[in-house]
Amino acid sequence: MTRSPVTVTVTGAAGQIGYALLFRIASGQLIGPDTPINLRLLEIPQAVKAAEGTAMELTDCAFPLLRSIEVTDDTHRAFEGTNIALLVGARPRTQGMERGDLLEANGGIFKPQGEAINANAADDVRVLVVGNPANTNALIAQAHAPDVPAERFTAMTRLDHNRALAQLAIKLGVGIDEIQRLAIWGNHSATQYPDLFHAEVGGKIAAEQVEREWLSEEFIPTVAKRGAAIIEARGASSAASAANAAIDHVHTWVNGTAEGDWTSAGVVSDGSYGVPEGLISSFPVRARDGRYEIVQGLEIDEFSRPRIDASVQELVDERETVRRLGLV
Numbered sequence: 001m002t003r004s005p006v007t008v009t010v011t012g013a014a015g016q017i018g019y020a021l022l023f024r025i026a027s028g029q030l031i032g033p034d035t036p037i038n039l040r041l042l043e044i045p046q047a048v049k050a051a052e053g054t055a056m057e058l059t060d061c062a063f064p065l066l067r068s069i070e071v072t073d074d075t076h077r078a079f080e081g082t083n084i085a086l087l088v089g090a091r092p093r094t095q096g097m098e099r100g101d102l103l104e105a106n107g108g109i110f111k112p113q114g115e116a117i118n119a120n121a122a123d124d125v126r127v128l129v130v131g132n133p134a135n136t137n138a139l140i141a142q143a144h145a146p147d148v149p150a151e152r153f154t155a156m157t158r159l160d161h162n163r164a165l166a167q168l169a170i171k172l173g174v175g176i177d178e179i180q181r182l183a184i185w186g187n188h189s190a191t192q193y194p195d196l197f198h199a200e201v202g203g204k205i206a207a208e209q210v211e212r213e214w215l216s217e218e219f220i221p222t223v224a225k226r227g228a229a230i231i232e233a234r235g236a237s238s239a240a241s242a243a244n245a246a247i248d249h250v251h252t253w254v255n256g257t258a259e260g261d262w263t264s265a266g267v268v269s270d271g272s273y274g275v276p277e278g279l280i281s282s283f284p285v286r287a288r289d290g291r292y293e294i295v296q297g298l299e300i301d302e303f304s305r306p307r308i309d310a311s312v313q314e315l316v317d318e319r320e321t322v323r324r325l326g327l328v
């Protein structure tokens, strides 16, 4: 059965994640094989021509599900009737830039985009922020979209989740599909905490199947610093794996998590696990009926508690910085 078309807006469409993402969206991997797609590509004026080149290539793929493509540098037009917004374009950190400068520069992007989503998007809009610093950029956009339920703004930590799954699978010599209930807590940054104390492999807790030293000295830093390691190796930040994680995040959001399992996403905190209300922090989440919900009732032991708290504190500090800048 063919469903109603969905309008998907991708910002930063001419960038490297955009190039890895758009073809997968247009081929039906974002939502499913029965849902036609209308694509809106938002770019800054200097990059519109490059985005038009990508649009030509998308046309040339003759994807059966791709109904239309529009390239624009008009933020309001880009989000008109949008059901799914993938906010990828962001201001990268350049040499000599402090974190506060980075947050301020990104405020100039995510504030108007939040306002444009508020004014123009479809009632069921769902937003995924990929552009870094993803959690706080999502917070800025959400703060400027008062008519959109806050829970519809999310930040991407699915790449961290996938990285953690892969490292654990390699260590234990198991398939990815044998791992359940892994979770990333906190910020999409080097302070994030990948949690193996609730993860299960073969029905047993993963943290009990690895040496504690490997967990703290190898696993956690490898996952948390993987983005920097990719930049070091490739000379550019992760693109295909980031696009893949964005596809996973939205696909799960729309289609749900498997029974008994969960995943990770940056979602608005309701105060669970001591994470201050309103922060966009990564949690273990389940997707049901088209909504992400924080998994409740997990016991947090003394190994995990300070690590979660440290990453959450970084998010609190980022929120304080953007508050001082008048961005939230």
Ligand code: NAD
Residues within 6 Å of the ligand: 011, 012, 013, 014, 015, 016, 017, 018, 042, 043, 044, 047, 088, 089, 090, 091, 092, 109, 129, 130, 131, 132, 133, 134, 156, 157, 159, 160, 188, 237, 238, 239, 242
């Ligand atoms: P890129 O520099 O190749 O592309 C970014 C694109 O965004 C550029 O084409 C630029 O013109 C565009 N852009 C800038 N400002 C814009 C605006 N206001 N509106 C629309 N477009 C705008 O970068 P990339 O490699 O595609 O990465 C994009 C972002 O994703 C970066 O911030 C990167 O750090 C982040 N990222 C996040 C994760 C994650 O897991 N959350 C992983 C990888 C990368």
Ligand code: LMR
Residues within 6 Å of the ligand: 132, 159, 226, 227, 228, 230, 237, 238, 242
């Ligand atoms: C990643 O995790 O690969 C990126 O967030 C790294 C970056 O700084 O763009």
